[in-house]
Every structure is written in C-alpha cells, then in structure tokens.
Amino acid sequence: MTKLWGGRFQKSAEQWVDEFGASISFDQTLVMEDLDGSTAHVKMLGACNILPQEDVQQILSGLEQLKKLAADNALEFLVANEDIHLNLEKMLMDLIGPVGGKLHTGRSRNDQVATDMHLFLKNRVGEIIELIELFQQTLVAQAETHIETLAPGYTHLQRAQPISFAHHLMAYFWMLDRDKDRFKDSIKRIDISPLGAGALAGTTFPIDRKLSAEYLGFANVYANSMDAVSDRDFILEFLSNSSMLMAHLSRFAEEIILWSSSEFNFIELDDSFSTGSSIMPQKKNPDMAELIRGKTGRVYGNLMGLLTVIKGLPLAYNKDMQEDKEGMFDTVHTIVGSLKIFEGMVRTMTVHKERLHDTVHKDFSNATELADYLAAKGLPFREAHEVTGKLVFLCIQRNYFLLDLPLEDLQEASNLIESDIYDVLSPLAAVRRRNSLGGTGFDQVAIQIEEAKKRF
Numbered sequence: 001m002t003k004l005w006g007g008r009f010q011k012s013a014e015q016w017v018d019e020f021g022a023s024i025s026f027d028q029t030l031v032m033e034d035l036d037g038s039t040a041h042v043k044m045l046g047a048c049n050i051l052p053q054e055d056v057q058q059i060l061s062g063l064e065q066l067k068k069l070a071a072d073n074a075l076e077f078l079v080a081n082e083d084i085h086l087n088l089e090k091m092l093m094d095l096i097g098p099v100g101g102k103l104h105t106g107r108s109r110n111d112q113v114a115t116d117m118h119l120f121l122k123n124r125v126g127e128i129i130e131l132i133e134l135f136q137q138t139l140v141a142q143a144e145t146h147i148e149t150l151a152p153g154y155t156h157l158q159r160a161q162p163i164s165f166a167h168h169l170m171a172y173f174w175m176l177d178r179d180k181d182r183f184k185d186s187i188k189r190i191d192i193s194p195l196g197a198g199a200l201a202g203t204t205f206p207i208d209r210k211l212s213a214e215y216l217g218f219a220n221v222y223a224n225s226m227d228a229v230s231d232r233d234f235i236l237e238f239l240s241n242s243s244m245l246m247a248h249l250s251r252f253a254e255e256i257i258l259w260s261s262s263e264f265n266f267i268e269l270d271d272s273f274s275t276g277s278s279i280m281p282q283k284k285n286p287d288m289a290e291l292i293r294g295k296t297g298r299v300y301g302n303l304m305g306l307l308t309v310i311k312g313l314p315l316a317y318n319k320d321m322q323e324d325k326e327g328m329f330d331t332v333h334t335i336v337g338s339l340k341i342f343e344g345m346v347r348t349m350t351v352h353k354e355r356l357h358d359t360v361h362k363d364f365s366n367a368t369e370l371a372d373y374l375a376a377k378g379l380p381f382r383e384a385h386e387v388t389g390k391l392v393f394l395c396i397q398r399n400y401f402l403l404d405l406p407l408e409d410l411q412e413a414s415n416l417i418e419s420d421i422y423d424v425l426s427p428l429a430a431v432r433r434r435n436s437l438g439g440t441g442f443d444q445v446a447i448q449i450e451e452a453k454k455r456f
C-alpha cells in the first residue's frame, strides 16, 4: 500500500516498523475532533477562495458521510495509514475521489493534531467540571444531614478534638472547589486554535485563521505558528490539575477505607459499591475506594511521563509528541470514572451516628476544653496544659475519662475548677463553642454550607 507521503521514498518500511510508528490504535479516539477540524478548515478554504465552491461542497459531503460512519463505529482504521489524520484523508479520497486530496491545502498534520487535542480537551474538561460539581452537591447534601453528628477529629491519626461530621465532609467540598476552579481557569489556555500554523511556519495560502477558529468555537488563535504546533503545556496543565484532584480523592478514599473498617466502624458503604471476598464469607471490601487510591498512581505517572517527553525537545514538532495522547486519554478516563464512583459511594453510604457519638464520649478529645477553661480563668495556658495533662494521666491510671472524675479530684488539681466544668467537658458543648470563622461550631458549619451552595 502506498503512503500518502510516499513520493520521495524508494522502498517502504517493513510492517513491524510501521506498527512501531503508528498511532492509529489510540488516536482513533480523536475521530470526531479530526473530522470537525477538517470541516472548519475546508469551509475556511472556500470562504477565502483558495478552493472553488464545488470542491468544497464535495469535500464537505464526504466528511459528513465519514462522520455518520464514525458515529456508527463503521470505519475501519489501518495501521498502514499510520494515524487518524492519514486514515481519514485516505477514506475521504476513497469516497469522493482525488478532489479529497485538496483538503490538506494550507495545512499540516502538525497543526491538525494540535487542533484535535485542543478540541478534545476543551469538551472533556467541561464534562469533568460538571462531574466535580455533582459530587460537591452530594457532599453538601450529606453534610446538611450531619451538622450535629459528632465525630472525633484527628491529628497524627490520634484523637484530637471533637468535630461536626459535616465539617469533615465539607473539608473535601472545598478541596474539590479549588480543583474545579483550576480546571475552569485552564480552559482559557485550551481554548486557542493552532489551526493554520501549518508544519511550523504558517502558509503561503491566504488563509483566515480567525475564521476557522470561529467555526470551531475557539475563543482565540495562537499568535506564533511555532508555538502553536509545539505547545503541549495545555495538556501538562490538565495532567497537573488531574493529579491534584486525584491527590484529594485519594486522601478521601483512604478515610472511607479506614472509616468502614471494624476498627473505626464510622460508616458502611452500600452493597452496590462494595465487593465480597472469594474465600472469607464475612468480608465486605471497600474496593472502589481502594481502586481510586490506587489509580492516583497512573495519573501522577501520566504527568511525569509527558513532562519528561517535552523536556529538551527542540522546536517545533517532533515525533516524540505523539506520546502525549495515551496518558491524556487515560487520565480523562480515570478521573471521570473516579468522580462518578466517588459521588455514588458518598451518596449511598450509611453514617453510624450512634457509634460516632459513643466514640467522642470515650476518649480524651475534650482535654483542650479543660485547658481552655483554666486559661480563661487566668491561669497561663502552659500551666493549664500541665494541670490537664496530669488529670489525663490520673484518668488513664484509674481507667476513667475526664467526665468521670469526681469534682474533688479535679479541684485538687486546680482550685479554679468549679462544678460547671462538666458542661464544658461535654463533646457537644466543645463543638458548639468552636464558633470562630471556619470552625467546627454548628452555627459556623451551617454558615459554611450556605457559602458552599453559592458556588453552584
């Protein structure tokens, strides 16, 4: 089979060499974007009188037929035709004859592939933003039902201070909100048309790049043709934003895994988001959360992969750049799946309120309350900390918690302590009183949720 670029060649490569160089196995994902890019290009060629109208019409009708076949999955791609661009061009010529060969006037595969990637990512990032928002709505809905659900808050994975469970959930809301902002902001750097940059230097044809950009719905055109064909930072930025998103999802996944263990038993995942063990009948595994935690690795890997490909590449296009695709497709697939699964997992999980309630009543996470109480009565905080530490030690020796200590013992440690201490030490009061801006106090959490709702 002759190559579309075969003119200056005396012999052809062996099939296994072709296979190594071909990208059709993966860049067929870009079939619709490539056909859209060609449609805009040929319309522009017509509008600028570079091609006669009858040629333009024939090419457009051929591209329409190809779009229908693509939608029906009826196109047969060949490794011999290397990539999506040459496969489609060949198919177009098979359909409408040699006039199809005029499509590539004033264009190169270099601006063509960059255009496809920009179009692809622009659409996907829009979908990803919507999925993040859906997940945020689910978090808000869960948080609203758990404002007064007490839970232990941790530092160093040691019980620290009691919190509202809604506050914990909302922490992830805000991480996702920044992720969403990053994706939104990135759109202005994706929404730029490279089409018409040619191989690297522009073209001698009197093309109108702004017109083809407009046909494709791009907000802008690249100002420099060499930058246009060799820029991959819009993809790197996407991979970096995706890595940050996965870092957040992975931390949350880790908590879901911990919380659903018998040791914590704070939540139970719905059966539809859990799996069993093939050998241990009692088990219910949080596989989906584990997988999201695990898939974080490939997303980071895709970022590192492309960063490494790009470093040191001379301008302009180099075949190395073909390596930008699989990692990007894989990342889109991974984060879309992870967001959908996580949303469902959180929407359907059962929160064990009673267990959470018991937990905060059987620990020392109210110790700060005692220290603050003494400090509020004028004792320097360092001394208050010392007195409280000694009382905690006393409790441990007697197998008590602070609320179990008789008033005499408390007063022996400090004569500043009065009987109102028992109210102060209640976890409910401890949470309620943390009413500083952004704190876990119930009123603050309610305000926070109202703020969150304004973000949709």
Ligand code: ARG
Residues within 6 Å of the ligand: 023, 027, 083, 084, 109, 110, 113, 317, 319, 321, 322, 323
């Ligand atoms: N398949 C190629 C890629 O993905 C398309 C561009 C090829 N350009 C070239 N000059 N060989 O990068």
